[in-house]
Amino acid sequence: MPIFSNHVRLSSSLLQRLKRHVTAGVHRSFTTTEGNRPTIVHKRSLDILHDPWFNKVLIANIEEYAPVVYTPTVGLVCQNYSGLFRRPRGMYFSAEDRGEMMSMVYNWPAEQVDMIVVTDGSRVLGLGDLGVHGIGIAIGKLDLYVAAAGINPQRVLPVMIDVGTNNGKLLKDPLYLGLQQHRLDGDDYVAVVDEFMEAVFTRWPNVIVQFEDFQSKWAFKLLQRYRNTYRMFNDDVQGTAGVAIAGLLGAVRAQGRPMIDFPKQKIVVAGAGSAGIGVLNAARKTMARMLGNNEIAYESAKSQFWVVDAKGLITEGRENIDPDALPFARNLKEMDRQGLREGASLVEVVKQVKPDVLLGLSAVGGLFSKEVLEALKDSTSTRPAIFAMSNPTKNAECTPEVAFSILGDNIIFASGSPFRDVDLGNGRIGHCNQGNNMYLFPGIGLGTLLSGSRVISDGMLQAAAERLAAYMSDDEVIQGIIFPSISRIRDITQEVAAAVIKEAVEEDLAEGHNGMDARELRKLSQVN
Numbered sequence: 001m002p003i004f005s006n007h008v009r010l011s012s013s014l015l016q017r018l019k020r021h022v023t024a025g026v027h028r029s030f031t032t033t034e035g036n037r038p039t040i041v042h043k044r045s046l047d048i049l050h051d052p053w054f055n056k057v058l059i060a061n062i063e064e065y066a067p068v069v070y071t072p073t074v075g076l077v078c079q080n081y082s083g084l085f086r087r088p089r090g091m092y093f094s095a096e097d098r099g100e101m102m103s104m105v106y107n108w109p110a111e112q113v114d115m116i117v118v119t120d121g122s123r124v125l126g127l128g129d130l131g132v133h134g135i136g137i138a139i140g141k142l143d144l145y146v147a148a149a150g151i152n153p154q155r156v157l158p159v160m161i162d163v164g165t166n167n168g169k170l171l172k173d174p175l176y177l178g179l180q181q182h183r184l185d186g187d188d189y190v191a192v193v194d195e196f197m198e199a200v201f202t203r204w205p206n207v208i209v210q211f212e213d214f215q216s217k218w219a220f221k222l223l224q225r226y227r228n229t230y231r232m233f234n235d236d237v238q239g240t241a242g243v244a245i246a247g248l249l250g251a252v253r254a255q256g257r258p259m260i261d262f263p264k265q266k267i268v269v270a271g272a273g274s275a276g277i278g279v280l281n282a283a284r285k286t287m288a289r290m291l292g293n294n295e296i297a298y299e300s301a302k303s304q305f306w307v308v309d310a311k312g313l314i315t316e317g318r319e320n321i322d323p324d325a326l327p328f329a330r331n332l333k334e335m336d337r338q339g340l341r342e343g344a345s346l347v348e349v350v351k352q353v354k355p356d357v358l359l360g361l362s363a364v365g366g367l368f369s370k371e372v373l374e375a376l377k378d379s380t381s382t383r384p385a386i387f388a389m390s391n392p393t394k395n396a397e398c399t400p401e402v403a404f405s406i407l408g409d410n411i412i413f414a415s416g417s418p419f420r421d422v423d424l425g426n427g428r429i430g431h432c433n434q435g436n437n438m439y440l441f442p443g444i445g446l447g448t449l450l451s452g453s454r455v456i457s458d459g460m461l462q463a464a465a466e467r468l469a470a471y472m473s474d475d476e477v478i479q480g481i482i483f484p485s486i487s488r489i490r491d492i493t494q495e496v497a498a499a500v501i502k503e504a505v506e507e508d509l510a511e512g513h514n515g516m517d518a519r520e521l522r523k524l525s526q527v528n
């Protein structure tokens with residue numbers, strides 16, 4: 001497991017190798033070419049994923065088109081998918097396909113698949129249960145795998161697991177494409193996902209499966225169920241956590257303090273779902289490591305977090321508390337001393353805690369209201385940070401305009417979906433960073449693929465987050481730029497992938513890939 005430092009040393013030969021891979025990936029977008037003329041593969045379901053012009057345009061204009069293939073536009077597409085549907089893209093495994101998935105998986109026309117992004121559509125961005133319409137998010141994420149990580153577009157597979165929907169509107173919609181029944185739950189649900197996992201790993205033993213936009217209830221359970229057996233990760237839980245850690249460390253540096261001061265930050269988190277809890281767990285572990293990496297450090301790190309969900313501040317007095325949130329429930333007596341109580345509102349919490357960071361993963365647009373931001377003026381930080389991370393745009397907890405107008409220019413601002421920087425007058429700019437898991441998942445996938453690691457360990461995820469955190473220069477961070485521009489996503493992805501490979505090698509997990517065995521990988525990751 002890496003120990004946090006400002007500069008993670010990566011072998012330059014490993015980076016060179018990755019650069020070649022990422023560029024080769026782009027060329028592979030053109031492997032269906034005859035001479036210089038691209039031809040389209042004649043398998044309808046692969047058409048768009050293969051379309052060489054599509055990928056070339058996306059790569060060359062990533063800043064312009066990422067907001068189209070990804071958040072926010074992908075959200076709008078998913079909301080209207082039945083009306084926009086032209087042809088299937090990806091595979092649909094439904095609850096009615098039980099017993100058939102092993103043979104179905106052989107229907108996919110590509111011989112090899114490297115990356116699968118799978119969703120059950122139960123929580124698409126902050127838009128709730130969109131049933132099979134959620135396939136759009138899997139397609140969008142894989143577009144980014146091709147554009148950012150150079151994954152061969154013929155080797156990606158978007159998947160929808162259709163177990164029904166609890167969205168009342170879709171249940172009545174005559175145009176709805178999925179199963180018009182309430183979602184399966186319990187063992188029946190798990191049996192469907194189990195069968196899918198067994199099928200894809202039987203046909204493609206080296207595939208990596210990214211779980212995306214599963215409701216919290218299942219996100220954690222499925223992650224625990226599969227992560228030690230299969231090459232998989234949950235992007236909302238683990239990718240988001242890494243990006244948030246990088247941002248939180250950037251916010252510490254932006255105060256002119258060393259990252260090692262992170263454990264002193266007071267952090268209020270609004271939202272205790274898959275993303276919020278993922279971030280809390282990772283932030284607590286990061287603090288604990290900085291404080292000595294022992295039980296006492298882990299226990300004491302807990303006191304830096306106040307978690308507010310739909311019912312207000314989470315304390316040990318909460319009835320039927322969600323077990324995933326329990327480790328962050330505040331002690332009632334302690335809260336009483338702070339002037340807080342079970343269920344206290346976000347504004348009350350911000351007033352009493354005076355946090356350094358206010359982080360939103362609530363899916364509630366405008367949650368950081370004028371009143372909440374006014375309360376943040378009393379923050380004890382020299383430069384408070386606001387992370388309005390919910391997607392898509394309309395779900396952002398606040399806009400940068402509102403944040404800068406209320407709190408002035410001495411803040412750090414990041415949002416999940418892209419916003420423009422804010423002109424603060426007199427040549428001053430309020431930087432709006434995009435804090436989105438897109439800065440990590442392509443590198444996690446690429447690093448795992450090339451290392452040949454059989455699982456994706458905590459150490460590999462931590463290495464990815466640390467690399468992203470160290471990516472920004474001191475100058476940039478002091479200006480309030482804590483995440484890179486999306487135009488640098490290919491470079492970041494290479495660096496993140498290199499860090500993931502190095503960690504996999506160090507943990508003895510790397511088994512090599514495509515003719516490069518573990519010994520050669522080890523040599524490559526050590527040579528400078």
Ligand SMILES: NC(=O)C1=CN([C@@H]2O[C@H](COP(=O)(O)OP(=O)(O)OC[C@H]3O[C@@H](n4cnc5c(N)ncnc54)[C@H](O)[C@@H]3O)[C@@H](O)[C@H]2O)C=CC1
Binds near residue numbers: 127435436
């Ligand atoms: N920027 C990024 O990279 C990422 C952003 N997200 C975004 O995070 C949001 C949440 O995702 P999940 O955790 O999976 O959803 P979720 O539905 O599992 O959790 C939402 C949480 O927000 C809480 N909440 C609802 N109303 C609230 C209120 N008024 N005040 C405080 N908390 C409230 C709920 O109680 C719940 O704990 C979504 O909008 C999603 O798009 C998720 C992953 C990555």
Ligand SMILES: CC(=O)C(=O)O
Binds near residue numbers: 235390391436437
């Ligand atoms: C970015 C992302 O994964 C989400 O909003 O769910």
Ligand SMILES: [Mg+2]
Binds near residue numbers: 212
């Ligand atoms: Mg997601």
